[in-house]
Amino acid sequence: MLKIADKLFNSRLFTGTGKFQNRQAMTEAIIASDSELVTMALKRVDLYSQDDDILEPLLQQPHINLLPNTSGARDAKEAVYAAQLAREALQTNWLKLEIHPDPKYLLPDPIETLKACEQLAQQGFIVLPYIHADPVLCKHLEEAGAAAVMPLGSPIGSNLGLKTREFLQIIIEQTQVPVVVDAGIGSPSDAALAMELGADAVLVNTAIAVSPNPVAMAIAFKEAVSAGRRAYEAGLGSRSLEAQASSPLTAFLDDM
Amino acid sequence: MSFLDTFNRLDWNEIKLSIASKTAADVEQALSDRRLNHDQFLALISPAASPYLELMAKKSLQLTRQRFGNTIQLYIPLYLSNKCTNICTYCGFSLGNKIRRKTLSMDDLDAEIKAIKAHGFEHLLLVTGEAPGTVGMDYFRQVLPKLRMHFSHISMEVQPLDQSDYEELMSLGLDAVLVYQETYHRPTYNKVHLRGSKADFDYRLETPDRLGKAGIDKIGIGALIGLEDWRTDAAMVAAHLDYLEKTYWRTRYSISFPRLRPCEGELNPVSLISDRQLVQLICAYRLFKPEAELSLSTRESARFRDNVLPLGVTTMSAFSSTQPGGYVNDEFLEHTALEQFAIDDNRRPEQVADAIKARGLEAVWKDWDGCYSH
Numbered sequence: 001m002l003k004i005a006d007k008l009f010n011s012r013l014f015t016g017t018g019k020f021q022n023r024q025a026m027t028e029a030i031i032a033s034d035s036e037l038v039t040m041a042l043k044r045v046d047l048y049s050q051d052d053d054i055l056e057p058l059l060q061q062p063h064i065n066l067l068p069n070t071s072g073a074r075d076a077k078e079a080v081y082a083a084q085l086a087r088e089a090l091q092t093n094w095l096k097l098e099i100h101p102d103p104k105y106l107l108p109d110p111i112e113t114l115k116a117c118e119q120l121a122q123q124g125f126i127v128l129p130y131i132h133a134d135p136v137l138c139k140h141l142e143e144a145g146a147a148a149v150m151p152l153g154s155p156i157g158s159n160l161g162l163k164t165r166e167f168l169q170i171i172i173e174q175t176q177v178p179v180v181v182d183a184g185i186g187s188p189s190d191a192a193l194a195m196e197l198g199a200d201a202v203l204v205n206t207a208i209a210v211s212p213n214p215v216a217m218a219i220a221f222k223e224a225v226s227a228g229r230r231a232y233e234a235g236l237g238s239r240s241l242e243a244q245a246s247s248p249l250t251a252f253l254d255d256m
Numbered sequence: 257m258s259f260l261d262t263f264n265r266l267d268w269n270e271i272k273l274s275i276a277s278k279t280a281a282d283v284e285q286a287l288s289d290r291r292l293n294h295d296q297f298l299a300l301i302s303p304a305a306s307p308y309l310e311l312m313a314k315k316s317l318q319l320t321r322q323r324f325g326n327t328i329q330l331y332i333p334l335y336l337s338n339k340c341t342n343i344c345t346y347c348g349f350s351l352g353n354k355i356r357r358k359t360l361s362m363d364d365l366d367a368e369i370k371a372i373k374a375h376g377f378e379h380l381l382l383v384t385g386e387a388p389g390t391v392g393m394d395y396f397r398q399v400l401p402k403l404r405m406h407f408s409h410i411s412m413e414v415q416p417l418d419q420s421d422y423e424e425l426m427s428l429g430l431d432a433v434l435v436y437q438e439t440y441h442r443p444t445y446n447k448v449h450l451r452g453s454k455a456d457f458d459y460r461l462e463t464p465d466r467l468g469k470a471g472i473d474k475i476g477i478g479a480l481i482g483l484e485d486w487r488t489d490a491a492m493v494a495a496h497l498d499y500l501e502k503t504y505w506r507t508r509y510s511i512s513f514p515r516l517r518p519c520e521g522e523l524n525p526v527s528l529i530s531d532r533q534l535v536q537l538i539c540a541y542r543l544f545k546p547e548a549e550l551s552l553s554t555r556e557s558a559r560f561r562d563n564v565l566p567l568g569v570t571t572m573s574a575f576s577s578t579q580p581g582g583y584v585n586d587e588f589l590e591h592t593a594l595e596q597f598a599i600d601d602n603r604r605p606e607q608v609a610d611a612i613k614a615r616g617l618e619a620v621w622k623d624w625d626g627c628y629s630h
Contacts, residue, residue, distance in 0.1 A: 019325020022618050043408075043625040072628050074473075074506060082627050103508040104501065104547050157323060210321050 002200055004178050005094075005126045005147040007065065009036045012195065013225040014067070014180060016205030017054045018044070020214065027057040029214035030064070033222050037065050039096050039203065042082050043072040047089035055090075067128065069096035075109070076116035083120055095120060096150065097129040106156045110137050114144060121145025130182055133164035138175045149175055150203065152183035153194065157206045159186025162193055172198040188217075188224030195228025196236060258465040259499050260458055266495060268441055271298070272488045278302035287311060292544050297494045300540035301487050309536055316539035316568040319546045328612045329549075329571045329620045330605070331379035331411070332372055335580045336360050336399065340385030342452030344438075346483065346516055348578075349385040351452065358580045359390050365399060369406050371583035375575060375605045378408040378622040381434070383578075386415035386454055393421055397428065404429030409624035411476070415453065416463040422470035429629050434476030435463045436512065439483040440492035448483060464496070468504030473628070475500065475507055476551065482516030486529045490537055494544060501545075510549035510571065511541050517555045517600070531560055535567065542568035554599040561601055562611045574601075574608040 002009040015035040020026035030038055038058055045068075046052040058064050068086040073079035076099065083095050097120065099113050100106045108131050120127045126147045131137055133151040141149055151171055154160035161184060162168060172179050178200035185191050191202045204221050211217035278299040286296035287308065299305060300312065337359035340349040348355065360368065372380070380403060384391040391414065403410055411432035412425070422433065439445050442457055449455040464475050477496055479489035490513075497509055515529060529537070541550055551571040552561055565572065576599050577583055603611070609619035 019321075019327065020618065021326035021616050022613065025326075043628065044620070044623055046622065072624065074628070078628050082625070085625075085627050101506040104505070159322065206322065206325070209325055 002178060004128070009201070010034075011036050011222070011225075012201040012229055013191070013222055014039065014182075014201055014203040015208060015218070016040070016203065017058070018205055019209035023053045023057060025214050026054070026209070029208050029218040030058070031061065032215045033208070033218035035222075036063055037067050037201075039067040039069045039205075041071040042068050042086050047085060065094065066090055066092050067094050067096050068092065069098050069130075071098045071100075073099050074101040074112075075099060076112040076119065079112070079116045080119050080123075083116075083125060084123075087125070093124055094126045095128065097127050108132055108152070110134060113137075114140055117141055117146050118144040128180065133167035133171060135167060135170040135174055138171050138179075142175060142177050146177060148178040148180050148200070150180045150182040153181050153190065154184030156183040158184050159207055160184050161186055161190040162197075165193075165197070168194070168199065169197055188220045191221055192224040192228035192231075195225055196231050198232055201225075258462045259496055260462055262495065262499050263440070263461060263492075266492065268488055268492075271491050272485060274298055275302045275487050275491060278304045280304055280307070283308050286543075287315065294491075294495055294498055297540060297544040298491055300543060301490050301537060305536060305540070306532075309532065309539070312536065312539040312543065313567050316542040317566055319542055320566075320568050320570065323546050324570045326616065327618045327620045327623075328565055328569065329379065329623045330377065330574050330608070331381055331409075331571065332375070332377040332605075333381040333383050333413075333573055333576050333578070334368060334372065335383045335578055335582060336365075336395075337384045337387065337391045338580055339387035339390050340452075341387050341389075342385075342454040343450040344452075344454060345448045345450065346438075346480070359395075360580050362398065362402070364581055364584075365402060367584045368581065369403065373406060376621050377605070379411070379624070380407045380409070381411045381413060381573070383412075384414045386452065388415060388453075393417070393424070396425055400425060400428040400430060404626060404629070408622050408626050410629075411474070413476075416460050417466075419466040419470050422467055422472060426470060426472060426629075429626065430472070431624065431629050432474035432476065432508075432510075433463075433467050433472055434478075434510070434512070435460065435467075436476075436478045436480060436514070437461060437492075437496075438480045440479060440489055440496075441484040444484045464500055465503075468500060468507055472507060474510060474549075475504075476510040476512060476549075478512035478514065480514055480516060481529050481534075482527060484527055486527050486533070486537070490540070494541070497545060497548065508549065509545075510551050511545075512551045512553065513537055513541075514553060514555055534560075535564055538564065538568045554601040556600055558601040558603055558611070562615065565612065566615050566617065572608070572612075574603070575605045 011034045014037040015033050017040040040054050045054050070079040070082045079099050099109045113129050117127050128148045130150045138149045154163040180201045181194040181199045182203040185204050186207050194202050208217045275298045282299040283305045286299040338349050339357045343351045409431050413434040445457050467475050549570045552569045553573045554576040612619040
């Protein structure tokens with residue numbers, strides 16, 4: 001099981017609520033994914049209405065934990081304010097911290113993110129910051145009190161897969177909090193690869209929401225994440241460009 | 257430095273010629289690249305791209321869904337005043353037109369807010385004529401804090417202002433400003449703007465720079481289709497967007513492509529654009545800038561809007577009245593004495609939302625929270 005802060009998760013697939021064509025498609029896909037942690041943009045939801053199209057169906061699922069995110073925040077000040085509003089309205093101190101002043105590629109601002117993480121952790125939030133795949137930043141965030149780190153595989157919504165693979169490996173090797181690969185995962189094979197590398201979880205939204213069949217795609221991701229994790233736990237064989245003969249050339253020495 | 261420096265280096269006739277000389281090979285090359293440069297955009301709006309429209313539409317749809325998801329964001333314009341000190345040959349609010357003039361009082365505004373909120377809108381576009389004496393900063397200082405309490409996102413389409421004015425309005429809750437150059441062809445611009453501050457081409461052209469320096473969240477630009485050759489104007493809009501994106505990289509951008517509509521004191525369009533060409537233009541903008549918001553207003557017919565909305569558009573107005581006080585009376589569509597131009601899609605908000613749903617998309621009423629505007 002995966003543990004983040006004080007919570008245990010059976011599923012290592014986290015999902016999102018954006019980009020679906022309607023509430024029903026969103027609900028069915030999230031349920032099919034077995035995801036227990038679901039993020040939603042504060043800017044989209046009506047925090048003070050129990051009938052909100054995004055919130056209402058999620059609140060009906062007892063196994064689902066809400067992970068409000070601060071998408072839209074351009075600096076630490078905006079993100080901290082949004083987080084405080086979310087905590088008050090949704091009664092959760094879990095937060096996906098997103099600060100992207102760049103509206104084109106939506107790349108996260110490392111300086112403002114670290115600043116906000118420090119403040120929010122001190123205020124008792126369980127902070128999961130969305131960041132570039134920067135190993136040193138991950139260590140800083142860990143020290144600042146982040147409950148997990150969420151490095152991107154490639155630009156958000158790009159479906160380009162793990163373009164940051166080498167850096168993700170360093171992060172996984174060094175970081176002492178859970179690593180959730182977020183953004184850019186475009187296919188179940190990307191998710192499986194992230195899990196094989198040792199990521200603790202992945203967050204997938206666009207690839208499921210924009211699929212012509214979101215439910216089938218959610219199931220495909222669920223199975224891929226599960227297979228990838230199992231492979232990681234089993235231990236992958238080492239790779240070599242040279243053939244490893246099953247009858248080694250020097251085996252005769254053992255007989256001498 | 258501002259876009260004016262870049263603009264002064266652009267030659268209208270040279271760009272027009274470049275568009276006309278594009279070949280099928282240029283179009284195919286543009287369609288095969290992931291990130292397009294300005295010259296490739298010219299190929300996509302050229303006559304040579306016409307046979308490739310279906311392919312362009314498919315790519316545009318795919319890019320739009322990937323970036324924006326299966327959603328269309330809805331907004332409603334609120335006309336605060338039809339007073340105007342400009343004489344513009346194509347606009348119903350033009351000073352010379354004998355229409356009844358009205359500016360909303362604070363009581364009128366309360367009534368309009370109530371009427372608009374009843375329809376579920378959270379994104380509001382404030383529109384006025386250009387009459388700084390009546391609807392200037394003093395008026396905006398009263399209006400914005402009141403509206404901020406009721407809406408999640410507030411845009412403005414009013415006369416160009418100074419940077420310090422924009423900074424003050426942002427502190428009162430302004431999120432976005434739309435400022436269309438109408439046409440980037442300076443001689444034609446001078447010909448259609450006969451009197452008033454709008455005749456200052458350069459001040460208007462530099463407005464997005466002042467907004468960018470003020471740090472506004474979103475800027476909308478565009479050209480009014482019909483005043484000049486639409487292809488060359490679109491090329492100028494694209495160059496402007498390119499410049500703004502690189503210079504003010506924290507800001508979001510939206511593009512509109514309004515076609516001239518019938519109005520009081522009507523002007524016959526000099527450059528007609530067909531429905532097919534407008535679709536080509538929308539798809540070309542999408543392929544050029546996958547992250548730009550593309551907005552379609554109720555100037556267009558319901559049939560056209562329904563068919564084109566999946567292809568690249570991300571934002572639509574609905575239930576628009578282009579006259580101040582138009583929402584209080586539920587039958588406002590019958591009363592057009594004060595309006596800026598005649599709208600074409602008269603459907604109610606829920607009908608527009610149903611049409612969006614029928615295309616497999618979700619109508620989004622709120623995509624921004626006022627908390628980010630503090």
